[in-house]
Amino acid sequence: MKGKRLGLRKYIGLKLFESLYNDVVERHELRTLFWECTLRCNLSCRHCGSDCRMDVGEVDMPLEEFLRVLDEEITPNVDPSRVLIIFSGGEVLVRRDLEEAGREVTRRGYMWGMVTNGMALTEERLRSLVDAGLRSVSVSFDGFEDAHNHIRGNAHSFERARAALRNIRKYKGLAYDAITCVTPAMIERLEEWKEFLISEGIEHWRIFSIFPAGRAAKDDTLHLTTEQFRYLMEFIRSTRREGRIKLNYACEGFLGGYEAEVRDHFYMCNAGVTVASIRVNGDISGCTSVRGNYAQGNIYRDKFWDVWQNRFEEFRHREWTRTGECAKCKVWRFCRGGGMHLRDDNGELMYCHYKMLK
Amino acid sequence: MNKRVKVAILGLLGLSTAACCGTKKANKSQDAEPQPIETDGVDPRIQLMYGVPFPDGEVVRPIEEESATADKGGVPFPDGAVVKPITEEEAEKRIEEMHKEKEQAQAESQE
Numbered sequence: 440m441k442g443k444r445l446g447l448r449k450y451i452g453l454k455l456f457e458s459l460y461n462d463v464v465e466r467h468e469l470r471t472l473f474w475e476c477t478l479r480c481n482l483s484c485r486h487c488g489s490d491c492r493m494d495v496g497e498v499d500m501p502l503e504e505f506l507r508v509l510d511e512e513i514t515p516n517v518d519p520s521r522v523l524i525i526f527s528g529g530e531v532l533v534r535r536d537l538e539e540a541g542r543e544v545t546r547r548g549y550m551w552g553m554v555t556n557g558m559a560l561t562e563e564r565l566r567s568l569v570d571a572g573l574r575s576v577s578v579s580f581d582g583f584e585d586a587h588n589h590i591r592g593n594a595h596s597f598e599r600a601r602a603a604l605r606n607i608r609k610y611k612g613l614a615y616d617a618i619t620c621v622t623p624a625m626i627e628r629l630e631e632w633k634e635f636l637i638s639e640g641i642e643h644w645r646i647f648s649i650f651p652a653g654r655a656a657k658d659d660t661l662h663l664t665t666e667q668f669r670y671l672m673e674f675i676r677s678t679r680r681e682g683r684i685k686l687n688y689a690c691e692g693f694l695g696g697y698e699a700e701v702r703d704h705f706y707m708c709n710a711g712v713t714v715a716s717i718r719v720n721g722d723i724s725g726c727t728s729v730r731g732n733y734a735q736g737n738i739y740r741d742k743f744w745d746v747w748q749n750r751f752e753e754f755r756h757r758e759w760t761r762t763g764e765c766a767k768c769k770v771w772r773f774c775r776g777g778g779m780h781l782r783d784d785n786g787e788l789m790y791c792h793y794k795m796l797k
Numbered sequence: 798m799n800k801r802v803k804v805a806i807l808g809l810l811g812l813s814t815a816a817c818c819g820t821k822k823a824n825k826s827q828d829a830e831p832q833p834i835e836t837d838g839v840d841p842r843i844q845l846m847y848g849v850p851f852p853d854g855e856v857v858r859p860i861e862e863e864s865a866t867a868d869k870g871g872v873p874f875p876d877g878a879v880v881k882p883i884t885e886e887e888a889e890k891r892i893e894e895m896h897k898e899k900e901q902a903q904a905e906s907q908e
Contacts (some may be wrong), residue, residue, distance in 0.1 A: 566859075
C-alpha cells in the first residue's frame with residue numbers, strides 16, 4: 440500500500456498493536472533514561488532543537504547530583520540491566536568527567552550510550568569511553584562536506600564526524616549509527632549520500648527531518664515540502680528493501696501506509712511511557728526533545744520515582760491532544776496526537792507527518 | 798484475546814517485527830557471559846529521536862586487538878570464553894598431541 444492510505448493488513452495490524460501498546464502504557468516501566476548533562480556545545484548548528492550555545496547560562500549538572508538520584512530513587516526500583524542511560528546535551532564530549540560518569544553507571548549495572556557531533560571524538564577519547572563502559576553511540580552526519588559544514592557552521596565538522604565514525608567501526612560490539620538530518624539541500628543527493636555511507640562501511644543509518652523547535656523553527660530553508668517528504672519516505676522504504684544498509688526513520692510521527700516500512704516498528708511515542716529524562720536544570724520529563732514546560736517535576740524538589748510513578752499523566756493518556764486538526768482525524772487512535780516533542784507550549788500540534796503524506 | 802494470540806496474528810500478517818522485538822539485558826560486568834535474548838513481546842526498543850541504538854549485549858572491544866597475535870612482551874587478546882581448569886589426564890593427552898603435531902611437522906619439513 441502506497442502513501443497515506445492504510446491497507447487492510449496494516450489496519451488490522453495497527454488495531455492489534457494498539458491494544459498491546461495500551462499494556463505498555465499501563466505498565467510504564469522505565470527502560471530509557473536521558474541525562475541531559477550539559478547544554479554547552481562546541482558547534483552552533485542551524486537546526487539545533489535544544490538551541491544550545493557555546494556559552495550557556497545553564498551550568499552543567501554535577502555528576503554527584505545525577506548519581507544521587509540514580510542511587511536513591513531509581514536503582515532500588517528497577518533492574519538496572521533493563522535500563523539504558525543516554526548521556527545527551529548540548530555536546531556531551533565537552534564534559535571532562537564523562538568517563539567517570541560512564542564508569543559509575545556501568546558499575547551500577549546500567550548500559551549507557553551517548554549522542555555526539557563527533558567533533559571531539561578522537562581515537563584516544565573513544566578508547567577511554569569504551570574503557571568506561573560505553574555501549575552505544577550515535578554520530579550526527581548530515582551530508583556531504585558542504586552540506587554538513589554549512590548546517591553545522593564549522594569547516595572541520597564533516598571530517599571530524601567521518602573520522603569519529605571510522606574510529607567507532609574499529610570496535611566490535613559497540614552499537615552505533617550515523618544520524619542524518621535531511622534538509623531540502625540534501626534531498627536530491629540522498630542516493631549519492633547512501634552510496635557514500637556504504638563505501639565508508641557504515642551499516643546503521645538513521646534519518647530524521649526537521650521539526651519546528653529551537654533554532655530550526657526560525658529557518659524555513661530547513662523544512663521539507665510535502666513532495667520532498669513523500670520522496671524521503673519512498674527513499675527510505677526502497678533502501679530498506681534493498682538491504683545494503685540498515686536504515687530507520689526516527690520516531691517522529693505516524694506515517695499511514697508507510698508504517699512498518701520505514702522503521703523497524705510501528706509508530707509510538709514512548710516519552711513518559713518508558714522514557715524519562717533528567718534535564719540539565721534538574722527537570723524531570725519525557726524525552727529531551729520535549730519542550731520544557733512539560734516538565735513533571737524537578738530532582739531538587741521532588742522524588743524522581745514518585746514523579747515517574749504518579750505524574751506523567753499527560754504523557755501516558757493523550758486524549759487531551761484530540762483538539763484542533765487531531766479532533767476529527769481518523770487515525771488518531773494509532774497516532775495519539777503525534778510525538779510529544781511536536782506539541783508547542785500550549786499543547787497545539789506544530790507539525791503533522793501524516794498530513795505531509797497527502 | 799490474549800497477548801500471545803495478538804502477537805501470533807501479527808506474525809501471520811507479516812508484521813511481527815513491527816510490533817515486537819528481542820531485547821537484551823546488559824552484562825553486569827565486562828567479564829560476564831552475554832545474557833540470553835529476552836523477548837519482550839510488545840515492548841520494542843524503539844529508536845528514539847535523540848536516542849542511541851540499543852546495545853546488542855556484546856562486550857565492546859577493538860577489532861584489531863581481537864584478531865591480533867601477541868606481540869613480544871604481550872599476551873593474546875582473551876576470547877571471552879570462561880577459563881576452566883583441566884584434569885591431569887587431559888593435560889597429558891594435550892601434551893602428547895602437541896608432541897605428535899611437532900614430530901609430524903618436522904617429518905614433513907624433512908621430506
